[in-house]
Amino acid sequence: MQVDVIGTVAEATTDDLQHRTVIVIDALRATSTLTTALAHGASGVVPVETVQQAKQEQRPGDLLGGERFCKKIPGFDLGNSPIEYELNAVRGRRIIMTTTNGTRAIQKSQRASRVLAGSFLNGRACAAAAFGLQRDVTILCAGTQDVFSWEDGLCAGMIAEELLTFTEAGLNDLGLALLAGYRHEQGDIASALLATASGKRLARLGFKDDVLFCSQRNAFDLAPVLQDGVLVPLALAAR
Amino acid sequence: MQVDVIGTVAEATTDDLQHRTVIVIDALRATSTLTTALAHGASGVVPVETVQQAKQEQRPGDLLGGERFCKKIPGFDLGNSPIEYELNAVRGRRIIMTTTNGTRAIQKSQRASRVLAGSFLNGRACAAAAFGLQRDVTILCAGTQDVFSWEDGLCAGMIAEELLTFTEAGLNDLGLALLAGYRHEQGDIASALLATASGKRLARLGFKDDVLFCSQRNAFDLAPVLQDGVLVPLALAAR
Numbered sequence: 001m002q003v004d005v006i007g008t009v010a011e012a013t014t015d016d017l018q019h020r021t022v023i024v025i026d027a028l029r030a031t032s033t034l035t036t037a038l039a040h041g042a043s044g045v046v047p048v049e050t051v052q053q054a055k056q057e058q059r060p061g062d063l064l065g066g067e068r069f070c071k072k073i074p075g076f077d078l079g080n081s082p083i084e085y086e087l088n089a090v091r092g093r094r095i096i097m098t099t100t101n102g103t104r105a106i107q108k109s110q111r112a113s114r115v116l117a118g119s120f121l122n123g124r125a126c127a128a129a130a131f132g133l134q135r136d137v138t139i140l141c142a143g144t145q146d147v148f149s150w151e152d153g154l155c156a157g158m159i160a161e162e163l164l165t166f167t168e169a170g171l172n173d174l175g176l177a178l179l180a181g182y183r184h185e186q187g188d189i190a191s192a193l194l195a196t197a198s199g200k201r202l203a204r205l206g207f208k209d210d211v212l213f214c215s216q217r218n219a220f221d222l223a224p225v226l227q228d229g230v231l232v233p234l235a236l237a238a239r
Numbered sequence: 240m241q242v243d244v245i246g247t248v249a250e251a252t253t254d255d256l257q258h259r260t261v262i263v264i265d266a267l268r269a270t271s272t273l274t275t276a277l278a279h280g281a282s283g284v285v286p287v288e289t290v291q292q293a294k295q296e297q298r299p300g301d302l303l304g305g306e307r308f309c310k311k312i313p314g315f316d317l318g319n320s321p322i323e324y325e326l327n328a329v330r331g332r333r334i335i336m337t338t339t340n341g342t343r344a345i346q347k348s349q350r351a352s353r354v355l356a357g358s359f360l361n362g363r364a365c366a367a368a369a370f371g372l373q374r375d376v377t378i379l380c381a382g383t384q385d386v387f388s389w390e391d392g393l394c395a396g397m398i399a400e401e402l403l404t405f406t407e408a409g410l411n412d413l414g415l416a417l418l419a420g421y422r423h424e425q426g427d428i429a430s431a432l433l434a435t436a437s438g439k440r441l442a443r444l445g446f447k448d449d450v451l452f453c454s455q456r457n458a459f460d461l462a463p464v465l466q467d468g469v470l471v472p473l474a475l476a477a478r
Contacts (some may be wrong), residue, residue, distance in 0.1 A: 072429045148413045150413070173386070175386045177387070182419075184423035
Protein backbone atom coordinates (compact mmCIF):
# COMPACT_ATOMS: atom_id res chain seq x y z
CA MET A 1 0.00 0.00 0.00
CA GLN A 2 1.28 3.45 -0.92
CA VAL A 3 0.45 6.39 1.36
CA ASP A 4 1.05 9.87 0.00
CA VAL A 5 0.53 13.05 1.98
CA ILE A 6 -0.39 16.25 0.13
CA GLY A 7 0.29 19.49 2.00
CA THR A 8 -2.47 21.71 0.63
CA VAL A 9 -5.61 21.33 -1.44
CA ALA A 10 -4.10 23.38 -4.27
CA GLU A 11 -1.35 20.79 -4.79
CA ALA A 12 -3.66 17.80 -5.19
CA THR A 13 -3.63 16.42 -8.73
CA THR A 14 -6.10 14.04 -10.34
CA ASP A 15 -3.57 11.22 -9.86
CA ASP A 16 -3.55 11.92 -6.13
CA LEU A 17 -7.30 11.32 -5.96
CA GLN A 18 -8.51 8.89 -8.61
CA HIS A 19 -8.76 5.20 -7.66
CA ARG A 20 -7.54 6.06 -4.16
CA THR A 21 -8.92 6.41 -0.68
CA VAL A 22 -8.53 10.06 0.30
CA ILE A 23 -8.44 11.05 3.94
CA VAL A 24 -9.15 14.78 4.26
CA ILE A 25 -7.79 16.50 7.36
CA ASP A 26 -8.77 19.90 8.71
CA ALA A 27 -7.86 19.17 12.31
CA LEU A 28 -8.63 22.72 13.51
CA ARG A 29 -11.53 22.35 13.27
CA ALA A 30 -13.81 21.14 10.46
CA THR A 31 -13.03 17.42 10.35
CA SER A 32 -12.86 17.30 14.16
CA THR A 33 -16.21 19.03 14.38
CA LEU A 34 -18.02 16.88 11.86
CA THR A 35 -16.61 13.73 13.47
CA THR A 36 -17.93 14.95 16.82
CA ALA A 37 -21.34 15.66 15.28
CA LEU A 38 -21.59 12.17 13.83
CA ALA A 39 -20.33 10.63 17.08
CA HIS A 40 -23.18 12.38 18.85
CA GLY A 41 -25.78 10.96 16.55
CA ALA A 42 -26.12 13.45 13.71
CA SER A 43 -27.57 11.52 10.80
CA GLY A 44 -25.14 13.06 8.31
CA VAL A 45 -23.02 16.08 7.51
CA VAL A 46 -23.37 17.75 4.10
CA PRO A 47 -20.23 19.72 3.23
CA VAL A 48 -20.91 22.72 0.98
CA GLU A 49 -18.65 25.54 -0.17
CA THR A 50 -20.79 28.66 0.26
CA VAL A 51 -23.28 30.10 2.74
CA GLN A 52 -25.83 30.35 -0.05
CA GLN A 53 -25.41 26.68 -0.94
CA ALA A 54 -25.92 25.80 2.73
CA LYS A 55 -29.22 27.67 2.84
CA GLN A 56 -30.38 26.13 -0.44
CA GLU A 57 -29.51 22.64 0.76
CA GLN A 58 -31.38 23.00 4.06
CA ARG A 59 -34.52 20.90 4.44
CA PRO A 60 -36.91 20.93 7.43
CA GLY A 61 -35.12 19.60 10.49
CA ASP A 62 -31.62 20.24 9.13
CA LEU A 63 -29.20 22.36 11.13
CA LEU A 64 -26.84 24.88 9.53
CA GLY A 65 -23.26 24.84 10.84
CA GLY A 66 -19.94 26.40 9.99
CA GLU A 67 -17.72 29.43 10.16
CA ARG A 68 -16.23 32.37 8.37
CA PHE A 69 -13.13 33.98 9.93
CA CYS A 70 -13.36 31.27 12.64
CA LYS A 71 -16.76 32.58 13.84
CA LYS A 72 -20.33 31.31 13.56
CA ILE A 73 -22.13 32.53 10.44
CA PRO A 74 -25.07 34.91 11.15
CA GLY A 75 -28.36 33.02 11.03
CA PHE A 76 -26.67 29.61 11.38
CA ASP A 77 -27.62 27.21 14.18
CA LEU A 78 -24.08 26.18 15.03
CA GLY A 79 -20.51 27.37 14.47
CA ASN A 80 -17.40 25.27 13.84
CA SER A 81 -16.65 24.38 17.44
CA PRO A 82 -16.74 20.63 18.14
CA ILE A 83 -17.81 21.36 21.71
CA GLU A 84 -21.03 22.96 20.44
CA TYR A 85 -21.89 19.70 18.74
CA GLU A 86 -21.45 17.82 21.99
CA LEU A 87 -23.63 20.14 24.00
CA ASN A 88 -26.42 20.69 21.49
CA ALA A 89 -29.01 18.24 20.33
CA VAL A 90 -27.75 16.98 16.98
CA ARG A 91 -29.06 13.42 17.32
CA GLY A 92 -30.97 12.38 14.25
CA ARG A 93 -30.38 15.75 12.56
CA ARG A 94 -28.62 16.40 9.29
CA ILE A 95 -26.00 19.16 9.47
CA ILE A 96 -25.36 21.37 6.45
CA MET A 97 -21.82 22.64 6.99
CA THR A 98 -19.60 25.21 5.34
CA THR A 99 -16.12 26.17 6.55
CA THR A 100 -13.25 28.07 4.97
CA ASN A 101 -10.85 25.22 4.24
CA GLY A 102 -12.16 21.83 5.34
CA THR A 103 -15.41 21.58 3.43
CA ARG A 104 -13.67 22.86 0.30
CA ALA A 105 -11.05 20.13 0.63
CA ILE A 106 -13.80 17.51 0.92
CA GLN A 107 -15.55 18.93 -2.15
CA LYS A 108 -12.31 18.85 -4.13
CA SER A 109 -11.73 15.21 -3.22
CA GLN A 110 -14.96 13.92 -4.72
CA ARG A 111 -13.31 12.12 -7.61
CA ALA A 112 -11.54 9.81 -5.17
CA SER A 113 -12.64 6.20 -4.86
CA ARG A 114 -13.64 6.99 -1.26
CA VAL A 115 -13.36 10.14 0.85
CA LEU A 116 -12.88 9.87 4.60
CA ALA A 117 -12.66 12.73 7.11
CA GLY A 118 -9.77 12.42 9.54
CA SER A 119 -8.71 14.18 12.73
CA PHE A 120 -6.85 13.37 15.93
CA LEU A 121 -10.23 12.38 17.38
CA ASN A 122 -10.61 9.47 14.96
CA GLY A 123 -7.19 8.87 13.40
CA ARG A 124 -7.08 5.18 14.23
CA ALA A 125 -10.62 4.59 12.94
CA CYS A 126 -9.72 6.34 9.68
CA ALA A 127 -6.55 4.31 9.29
CA ALA A 128 -8.47 1.10 9.95
CA ALA A 129 -11.14 2.11 7.44
CA ALA A 130 -8.55 3.04 4.81
CA PHE A 131 -6.72 -0.23 5.35
CA GLY A 132 -10.01 -2.09 4.96
CA LEU A 133 -10.71 -0.34 1.65
CA GLN A 134 -7.44 -1.83 0.27
CA ARG A 135 -6.55 1.01 -2.07
CA ASP A 136 -3.58 3.34 -2.06
CA VAL A 137 -4.17 6.26 0.27
CA THR A 138 -3.83 10.01 -0.17
CA ILE A 139 -3.88 12.00 3.04
CA LEU A 140 -4.98 15.47 1.99
CA CYS A 141 -4.15 18.29 4.41
CA ALA A 142 -6.69 21.08 3.99
CA GLY A 143 -4.22 23.77 5.00
CA THR A 144 -5.22 27.38 5.46
CA GLN A 145 -5.92 29.37 2.31
CA ASP A 146 -3.60 27.14 0.30
CA VAL A 147 -0.75 27.35 2.82
CA PHE A 148 0.45 24.29 4.73
CA SER A 149 -0.87 23.98 8.30
CA TRP A 150 1.15 22.06 10.84
CA GLU A 151 -1.95 20.87 12.70
CA ASP A 152 -3.09 19.05 9.57
CA GLY A 153 0.41 17.76 8.85
CA LEU A 154 0.82 16.52 12.41
CA CYS A 155 -2.48 14.67 12.12
CA ALA A 156 -1.35 13.25 8.77
CA GLY A 157 1.74 11.95 10.59
CA MET A 158 -0.48 10.35 13.22
CA ILE A 159 -2.69 8.65 10.63
CA ALA A 160 0.40 7.43 8.74
CA GLU A 161 1.67 5.97 12.02
CA GLU A 162 -1.67 4.25 12.61
CA LEU A 163 -1.66 2.88 9.04
CA LEU A 164 1.79 1.42 9.63
CA THR A 165 0.33 -0.65 12.47
CA PHE A 166 -1.87 -2.39 9.87
CA THR A 167 0.51 -2.76 6.93
CA GLU A 168 3.94 -1.96 5.53
CA ALA A 169 3.09 1.17 3.61
CA GLY A 170 5.39 3.17 1.37
CA LEU A 171 5.36 6.88 2.20
CA ASN A 172 6.09 9.83 -0.06
CA ASP A 173 8.65 12.38 1.12
CA LEU A 174 6.14 14.68 2.82
CA GLY A 175 4.72 11.63 4.56
CA LEU A 176 8.19 10.68 5.84
CA ALA A 177 8.72 14.24 7.09
CA LEU A 178 5.39 14.44 8.90
CA LEU A 179 5.70 10.98 10.39
CA ALA A 180 9.05 12.03 11.88
CA GLY A 181 7.49 15.27 13.12
CA TYR A 182 4.58 13.43 14.68
CA ARG A 183 6.91 10.97 16.40
CA HIS A 184 8.78 13.91 17.91
CA GLU A 185 5.63 15.71 19.09
CA GLN A 186 3.39 12.80 20.04
CA GLY A 187 3.99 13.21 23.77
CA ASP A 188 2.18 16.56 23.79
CA ILE A 189 -0.12 17.12 20.82
CA ALA A 190 -2.00 19.92 22.57
CA SER A 191 1.12 22.09 22.93
CA ALA A 192 2.09 21.44 19.33
CA LEU A 193 -1.37 22.51 18.15
CA LEU A 194 -1.29 25.66 20.28
CA ALA A 195 2.04 26.63 18.63
CA THR A 196 0.60 26.54 15.10
CA ALA A 197 -0.69 29.65 13.34
CA SER A 198 -4.27 28.36 13.48
CA GLY A 199 -3.93 27.27 17.11
CA LYS A 200 -2.65 30.70 18.11
CA ARG A 201 -5.43 32.44 16.18
CA LEU A 202 -8.13 30.25 17.74
CA ALA A 203 -6.74 30.78 21.25
CA ARG A 204 -6.71 34.54 20.64
CA LEU A 205 -10.36 34.40 19.55
CA GLY A 206 -11.39 32.51 22.69
CA PHE A 207 -11.39 28.98 21.25
CA LYS A 208 -8.48 27.50 23.21
CA ASP A 209 -10.80 24.79 24.57
CA ASP A 210 -11.53 23.76 21.00
CA VAL A 211 -7.83 23.31 20.32
CA LEU A 212 -7.46 21.15 23.43
CA PHE A 213 -10.56 19.17 22.49
CA CYS A 214 -9.23 18.57 18.97
CA SER A 215 -5.91 17.30 20.36
CA GLN A 216 -7.49 14.17 21.89
CA ARG A 217 -6.37 11.10 20.02
CA ASN A 218 -8.86 8.38 19.15
CA ALA A 219 -11.68 9.74 21.26
CA PHE A 220 -14.15 8.38 18.71
CA ASP A 221 -14.10 5.04 16.92
CA LEU A 222 -15.78 6.45 13.85
CA ALA A 223 -14.65 7.11 10.27
CA PRO A 224 -16.87 9.57 8.39
CA VAL A 225 -17.15 8.60 4.72
CA LEU A 226 -18.65 10.65 1.92
CA GLN A 227 -21.63 8.93 0.30
CA ASP A 228 -23.76 10.72 -2.29
CA GLY A 229 -22.46 14.05 -1.01
CA VAL A 230 -23.17 13.32 2.66
CA LEU A 231 -20.65 12.32 5.33
CA VAL A 232 -21.93 9.38 7.36
CA PRO A 233 -20.20 6.86 9.64
CA LEU A 234 -18.51 4.21 7.50
CA ALA A 235 -20.42 1.33 9.09
CA LEU A 236 -23.70 2.90 8.00
CA ALA A 237 -22.49 3.44 4.44
CA ALA A 238 -22.86 0.80 1.76
CA ARG A 239 -19.26 -0.47 1.52
CA MET B 240 13.54 37.40 13.46
CA GLN B 241 10.99 35.48 11.42
CA VAL B 242 12.07 32.25 9.71
CA ASP B 243 9.74 30.84 7.07
CA VAL B 244 10.33 27.58 5.25
CA ILE B 245 8.94 27.15 1.73
CA GLY B 246 8.55 23.56 0.56
CA THR B 247 9.12 23.98 -3.20
CA VAL B 248 10.33 26.66 -5.58
CA ALA B 249 6.89 26.90 -7.20
CA GLU B 250 5.34 28.06 -3.92
CA ALA B 251 7.73 30.95 -3.31
CA THR B 252 6.02 34.34 -3.66
CA THR B 253 7.64 37.75 -4.04
CA ASP B 254 6.90 38.42 -0.36
CA ASP B 255 8.88 35.33 0.58
CA LEU B 256 11.96 36.73 -1.15
CA GLN B 257 12.04 40.52 -1.14
CA HIS B 258 13.91 42.26 1.69
CA ARG B 259 14.82 38.85 3.11
CA THR B 260 17.81 36.57 3.37
CA VAL B 261 16.98 33.45 1.36
CA ILE B 262 18.78 30.20 2.09
CA VAL B 263 18.36 27.83 -0.86
CA ILE B 264 18.66 24.12 -0.10
CA ASP B 265 19.15 21.31 -2.58
CA ALA B 266 20.84 18.93 -0.18
CA LEU B 267 21.03 16.06 -2.71
CA ARG B 268 23.14 17.37 -4.25
CA ALA B 269 23.57 20.82 -5.82
CA THR B 270 24.06 23.01 -2.74
CA SER B 271 26.23 20.34 -1.11
CA THR B 272 28.33 20.12 -4.25
CA LEU B 273 28.84 23.83 -4.75
CA THR B 274 29.70 24.25 -1.07
CA THR B 275 32.30 21.50 -1.44
CA ALA B 276 33.70 23.18 -4.56
CA LEU B 277 34.11 26.52 -2.75
CA ALA B 278 35.57 24.80 0.31
CA HIS B 279 38.21 23.29 -1.96
CA GLY B 280 39.20 26.62 -3.36
CA ALA B 281 37.01 27.17 -6.40
CA SER B 282 36.95 30.92 -6.98
CA GLY B 283 33.21 30.98 -7.59
CA VAL B 284 30.21 28.97 -8.79
CA VAL B 285 27.95 30.44 -11.46
CA PRO B 286 24.48 28.84 -11.34
CA VAL B 287 22.73 28.75 -14.72
CA GLU B 288 19.52 27.09 -15.83
CA THR B 289 20.40 25.46 -19.15
CA VAL B 290 23.28 23.55 -20.71
CA GLN B 291 23.43 26.17 -23.46
CA GLN B 292 23.73 29.00 -20.94
CA ALA B 293 26.55 27.10 -19.24
CA LYS B 294 28.49 26.85 -22.48
CA GLN B 295 27.88 30.51 -23.31
CA GLU B 296 29.03 31.60 -19.87
CA GLN B 297 32.26 29.59 -19.96
CA ARG B 298 35.47 31.62 -20.19
CA PRO B 299 39.00 30.20 -20.50
CA GLY B 300 39.91 28.31 -17.33
CA ASP B 301 36.30 27.81 -16.23
CA LEU B 302 35.04 24.31 -15.54
CA LEU B 303 31.58 23.13 -16.53
CA GLY B 304 29.71 21.12 -13.90
CA GLY B 305 26.25 19.72 -13.36
CA GLU B 306 23.76 16.98 -14.15
CA ARG B 307 20.70 15.94 -16.02
CA PHE B 308 18.81 12.86 -14.74
CA CYS B 309 21.42 12.73 -11.93
CA LYS B 310 24.26 12.10 -14.41
CA LYS B 311 27.14 14.19 -15.75
CA ILE B 312 26.27 16.20 -18.85
CA PRO B 313 28.12 15.08 -22.02
CA GLY B 314 31.11 17.37 -22.67
CA PHE B 315 31.11 18.77 -19.12
CA ASP B 316 34.20 18.58 -16.91
CA LEU B 317 32.40 17.55 -13.75
CA GLY B 318 29.04 16.10 -12.69
CA ASN B 319 26.99 16.92 -9.61
CA SER B 320 28.84 14.70 -7.17
CA PRO B 321 30.47 16.61 -4.28
CA ILE B 322 33.15 13.93 -4.08
CA GLU B 323 34.31 14.79 -7.62
CA TYR B 324 34.95 18.35 -6.46
CA GLU B 325 37.10 17.10 -3.63
CA LEU B 326 39.20 14.85 -5.80
CA ASN B 327 39.64 17.14 -8.79
CA ALA B 328 41.62 20.32 -9.03
CA VAL B 329 39.08 23.11 -8.66
CA ARG B 330 41.34 25.52 -6.76
CA GLY B 331 41.25 28.96 -8.33
CA ARG B 332 38.80 27.84 -11.01
CA ARG B 333 35.34 29.22 -11.67
CA ILE B 334 32.65 26.53 -12.00
CA ILE B 335 29.70 27.08 -14.33
CA MET B 336 27.01 24.82 -12.92
CA THR B 337 23.59 23.67 -14.08
CA THR B 338 21.42 21.14 -12.23
CA THR B 339 17.77 20.17 -12.49
CA ASN B 340 16.42 21.76 -9.30
CA GLY B 341 19.08 23.52 -7.26
CA THR B 342 20.45 26.04 -9.71
CA ARG B 343 16.90 26.91 -10.79
CA ALA B 344 15.98 27.61 -7.16
CA ILE B 345 18.98 29.91 -6.82
CA GLN B 346 18.03 31.72 -10.02
CA LYS B 347 14.47 32.20 -8.79
CA SER B 348 15.70 33.69 -5.52
CA GLN B 349 17.60 36.55 -7.09
CA ARG B 350 15.19 39.25 -5.91
CA ALA B 351 16.07 38.42 -2.31
CA SER B 352 18.18 40.82 -0.27
CA ARG B 353 20.81 38.07 -0.06
CA VAL B 354 20.90 34.50 -1.35
CA LEU B 355 22.85 31.84 0.55
CA ALA B 356 23.29 28.18 -0.41
CA GLY B 357 22.69 25.76 2.45
CA SER B 358 23.25 22.05 3.02
CA PHE B 359 24.01 19.72 5.91
CA LEU B 360 27.68 20.36 5.16
CA ASN B 361 27.41 24.03 6.08
CA GLY B 362 24.14 24.47 7.96
CA ARG B 363 25.68 26.19 10.96
CA ALA B 364 27.73 28.57 8.81
CA CYS B 365 24.59 29.51 6.85
CA ALA B 366 22.61 30.09 10.02
CA ALA B 367 25.42 32.26 11.42
CA ALA B 368 25.61 34.21 8.17
CA ALA B 369 21.82 34.71 8.06
CA PHE B 370 21.79 35.84 11.67
CA GLY B 371 24.58 38.30 10.88
CA LEU B 372 22.60 39.76 7.99
CA GLN B 373 19.80 40.65 10.45
CA ARG B 374 16.88 40.24 8.08
CA ASP B 375 13.95 37.86 8.18
CA VAL B 376 14.89 34.54 6.65
CA THR B 377 13.24 32.37 4.01
CA ILE B 378 14.56 28.84 3.78
CA LEU B 379 13.70 27.72 0.26
CA CYS B 380 13.66 23.98 -0.33
CA ALA B 381 14.44 23.29 -3.98
CA GLY B 382 12.37 20.10 -4.04
CA THR B 383 12.29 17.79 -7.03
CA GLN B 384 10.32 18.97 -10.05
CA ASP B 385 8.09 21.13 -7.82
CA VAL B 386 7.41 18.33 -5.36
CA PHE B 387 8.57 18.53 -1.75
CA SER B 388 11.79 16.60 -0.97
CA TRP B 389 12.37 15.37 2.58
CA GLU B 390 16.14 15.76 2.28
CA ASP B 391 15.70 19.49 1.71
CA GLY B 392 13.05 19.75 4.42
CA LEU B 393 15.25 17.88 6.90
CA CYS B 394 18.09 20.27 6.14
CA ALA B 395 15.71 23.21 6.56
CA GLY B 396 14.89 21.81 10.00
CA MET B 397 18.59 21.61 10.82
CA ILE B 398 19.20 25.20 9.74
CA ALA B 399 16.16 26.38 11.72
CA GLU B 400 17.60 24.57 14.75
CA GLU B 401 20.96 26.28 14.22
CA LEU B 402 19.27 29.69 13.84
CA LEU B 403 17.49 29.13 17.16
CA THR B 404 20.89 28.87 18.84
CA PHE B 405 21.51 32.49 17.79
CA THR B 406 18.12 34.09 18.34
CA GLU B 407 14.48 33.50 19.29
CA ALA B 408 13.05 33.15 15.84
CA GLY B 409 9.39 32.78 14.93
CA LEU B 410 8.76 29.85 12.58
CA ASN B 411 5.98 29.35 10.08
CA ASP B 412 3.98 26.13 10.22
CA LEU B 413 6.15 24.24 7.75
CA GLY B 414 9.20 25.36 9.73
CA LEU B 415 7.66 23.98 12.94
CA ALA B 416 6.90 20.69 11.19
CA LEU B 417 10.40 20.29 9.75
CA LEU B 418 12.12 21.32 12.97
CA ALA B 419 10.19 18.58 14.77
CA GLY B 420 11.06 16.11 12.01
CA TYR B 421 14.74 17.07 12.19
CA ARG B 422 14.78 16.68 15.96
CA HIS B 423 13.41 13.18 15.55
CA GLU B 424 15.89 12.18 12.85
CA GLN B 425 19.01 14.03 13.95
CA GLY B 426 20.65 10.94 15.42
CA ASP B 427 20.99 9.35 11.97
CA ILE B 428 20.76 11.81 9.09
CA ALA B 429 22.34 9.37 6.64
CA SER B 430 19.58 6.78 7.08
CA ALA B 431 16.91 9.47 6.77
CA LEU B 432 18.46 10.67 3.49
CA LEU B 433 18.71 7.15 2.12
CA ALA B 434 14.95 6.69 2.79
CA THR B 435 13.96 9.69 0.66
CA ALA B 436 12.90 9.36 -2.98
CA SER B 437 16.05 11.18 -4.14
CA GLY B 438 18.29 9.21 -1.80
CA LYS B 439 16.89 5.93 -3.08
CA ARG B 440 17.26 7.05 -6.71
CA LEU B 441 20.87 8.14 -6.17
CA ALA B 442 21.76 4.90 -4.40
CA ARG B 443 20.22 2.95 -7.28
CA LEU B 444 22.33 4.92 -9.77
CA GLY B 445 25.54 4.20 -7.85
CA PHE B 446 25.78 7.45 -5.88
CA LYS B 447 25.22 6.10 -2.35
CA ASP B 448 28.58 7.56 -1.28
CA ASP B 449 27.34 10.97 -2.34
CA VAL B 450 24.30 10.61 -0.08
CA LEU B 451 26.55 9.66 2.84
CA PHE B 452 28.90 12.54 2.06
CA CYS B 453 26.00 15.00 1.94
CA SER B 454 24.74 13.81 5.35
CA GLN B 455 27.79 15.17 7.21
CA ARG B 456 26.78 18.11 9.35
CA ASN B 457 28.94 21.21 9.49
CA ALA B 458 31.89 19.72 7.66
CA PHE B 459 32.61 23.16 6.20
CA ASP B 460 32.54 26.55 7.92
CA LEU B 461 31.54 28.34 4.77
CA ALA B 462 28.38 30.11 3.62
CA PRO B 463 28.15 30.57 -0.17
CA VAL B 464 26.49 33.88 -1.03
CA LEU B 465 25.29 35.03 -4.43
CA GLN B 466 27.09 38.18 -5.59
CA ASP B 467 26.59 39.54 -9.10
CA GLY B 468 25.38 36.14 -10.23
CA VAL B 469 28.30 34.20 -8.74
CA LEU B 470 28.32 32.17 -5.53
CA VAL B 471 31.36 32.97 -3.42
CA PRO B 472 32.21 32.41 0.25
CA LEU B 473 30.48 35.09 2.34
CA ALA B 474 33.73 36.38 3.87
CA LEU B 475 35.05 37.14 0.38
CA ALA B 476 31.88 38.99 -0.63
CA ALA B 477 31.37 42.68 0.05
CA ARG B 478 28.92 42.51 2.96
